[in-house]
Amino acid sequence: xQSEGLAPNTVTAAYILCVCAHLSVMVLCKESHCYLLRRGLxxxxxxxxxxxxxxxxxxxxxxxxxxxxxxLEKNEVSWNSMISGxxxxxxxxxxxxxxxxxxxxxMKPDHATFIALLxxxxxxxxxxxxxxxxxxxxxDHKLEPRVEHYTCMVDLLGRAGQLKQAYDLIMAMPCVAxxxxxxxxxxxxxxxxxxxxxxxxxNHIFKLDPACIGYRVLxxxxxDGVGKQNEVTRVRSEIKDxxxxxxxxxxxxxxxxxxxxxxxxxxxxxxxxxxxxxxDSLTTEMKRAGYNPHHN
Numbered sequence: 688x689q690s691e692g693l694a695p696n697t698v699t700a701a702y703i704l705c706v707c708a709h710l711s712v713m714v715l716c717k718e719s720h721c722y723l724l725r726r727g728l729x730x731x732x733x734x735x736x737x738x739x740x741x742x743x744x745x746x747x748x749x750x751x752x753x754x755x756x757x758x759l760e761k762n763e764v765s766w767n768s769m770i771s772g773x774x775x776x777x778x779x780x781x782x783x784x785x786x787x788x789x790x791x792x793x794m795k796p797d798h799a800t801f802i803a804l805l806x807x808x809x810x811x812x813x814x815x816x817x818x819x820x821x822x823x824x825x826x827d828h829k830l831e832p833r834v835e836h837y838t839c840m841v842d843l844l845g846r847a848g849q850l851k852q853a854y855d856l857i858m859a860m861p862c863v864a865x866x867x868x869x870x871x872x873x874x875x876x877x878x879x880x881x882x883x884x885x886x887x888x889x890n891h892i893f894k895l896d897p898a899c900i901g902y903r904v905l906x907x908x909x910x911d912g913v914g915k916q917n918e919v920t921r922v923r924s925e926i927k928d929x930x931x932x933x934x935x936x937x938x939x940x941x942x943x944x945x946x947x948x949x950x951x952x953x954x955x956x957x958x959x960x961x962x963x964x965x966x967d968s969l970t971t972e973m974k975r976a977g978y979n980p981h982h983n
Contacts, residue, residue, distance in 0.1 A: 694726075695726070695728075696728075697728055697731040697733050697734050698733070700719070700723055700726075700728050700731075700734045700737070701733050701734055701736075701737040703719055704716070704719055704734070704737035704738055704740070704741040705737060705740075705741070707719055707741045707745065708737075708740055708741040708743075708744040708745070709744075711744055711745050711746070712745065712941075713745040713746065713747065716738075716741045716742060716745045716747075719738075719741075720738060723738070729754075730759060732758065732760050732761070732762055732764075732765065735754055735755075735757075735758045735765070736762075736764045736765050736768055738754050739751045739754045739755050739765070739768050739769060739772065740768045740771075740772070742754065742772075743768070743769075743771070743772030743775055743776070744772075744775070746776075748772055748773065748776045748778065751768075751769065751772045752769065752772075755768075755769045761792075761794070762794075763794060763795075763797055763799070763800070764799075766785070766789045766792075766794055766800070767797075767799045767800050767803050769785055770782055770785050770786055770789070770800065770803045770804060770807070771803035771806070771807070773785060773807065774803055774804065774806050774807020774808070774810060774811075775806075775807070775810070777807075777810055777811050779807055779808065779811045779813055779816070782803075782804065782807045783816070786800070786804060795828070796828055796830075797830070798830055798833060798835075798836070801820055801821075801824055801830065801832075801836055802835050802836060802839060804820045805817055805820060805821060805836060805839035805840060805843065806839055808820065808839075808843055809839055809842045809843035809846060812843075812846060812847055813843075814843060814844065814847050814849065817839075817840060817843045818840075821836065821840050824836065831861075833862075834860075834862055834864070834865060834868065837856065837857065837860055837862075837864070837868060838867060838868045838871060840853075840856055841853045841856060841857060841868055841871050841872055841875075842871045842875075844856065844875075845871060845872055845874070845875025845876075845878070845879075846875065846878075848875075848879050850872070850875060850876060850879060850881055850884055851884075853872050853875065854872060854884060854887075854888070857869070857872065864891070865895065866892050866895045866896050866899060866902070869888055869891050869892045869895070870892060870902055870905075872884075872888050873885060873888045873889060873892065873902060873905055873906070873909075874905065876888060876909060877905060877908060877909045877912065880909075880912055880913055882909050882910060882912075882913050882915065882918075885906060885909045886906075889902060889903075889906045897929075898929065898931060900926060900931040900932065900933045901933065903922055903925065903926050903931070904926070904933055906922055907919050907922040907923055907926075910922065935950050935951040935952065935953070936950070936951040937949070937950050937951075949962075
């Protein structure tokens with residue numbers, strides 16, 4: 688683009704920063720920031736918002752707050768991004784304080800604000816504060832909770848082991864619950880080894896999407912975790928009879944500017960013996976520390 692004599696504008700800069708955030712590459716984020724300073728683009732609210740989010744996702748919440756404080760103009764996205772950043776890093780005290788500052792500044796919270804707050808509460812296990820913000824949406828801010836807010840609350844309650852409350856909340860929803868919110872609760876059932884509720888939740892999911900193999904595999908793993916091998920066999924037989932096949936999970940990591948891709952149960956990597964030896968060693972150490980592969 689630059690070789691053609693075209694200068695990046697604020698939209699271009701925002702897209703570049705989104706890529707930095709997606710990749711979580713701090714070096715690229717800092718290099719982009721330096722470029723924006725040289726070009727005089729940092730003062731644009733769109734660019735500053737993107738830069739703030741990029742720093743937060745790259746793990747540098749201090750730089751994110753510095754960008755926020757230096758902004759000459761802040762909009763709802765600015766406040767929401769900073770609140771989300773604090774929640775992402777488990778710094779709920781700063782998140783709560785910033786929310787109060789937002790209201791004091793005259794900026795009205797929107798639906799995105801409460802998604803950020805509830806997500807932060809979920810990651811930090813702040814059940815009481817989560818309920819407070821959830822209830823305040825309609826009572827104090829005339830904002831009706833959406834599916835996304837219910838999903839955050841179900842995730843929060845599920846992480847805290849309050850599975851019945853999470854189920855009751857879903858059943859009380861004024862809108863139709865989708866498979867994602869039920870799936871969140873099913874995942875919590877696995878974490879806490881609650882196969883009875885898992886059966887009920889799974890039935891709701893299968894009514895919405897009968898061919899969802901991922902949740903069937905999860906249900907099978909829940910049964911396996913509590914030693915119900917007959918149920919494991921039944922679920923796996925259903926998967927086979929329905930002709931469902933699970934796509935293998937894939938992950939990747941960049942080391943020394945080289946991309947390494949890993950696929951579940953794959954043995955084609957040139958250093959596969961070292962990889963699995965490291966995994967076995969880490970798994971052993973985790974188990975010694977109290978990790979249970981069926982419930983954690």
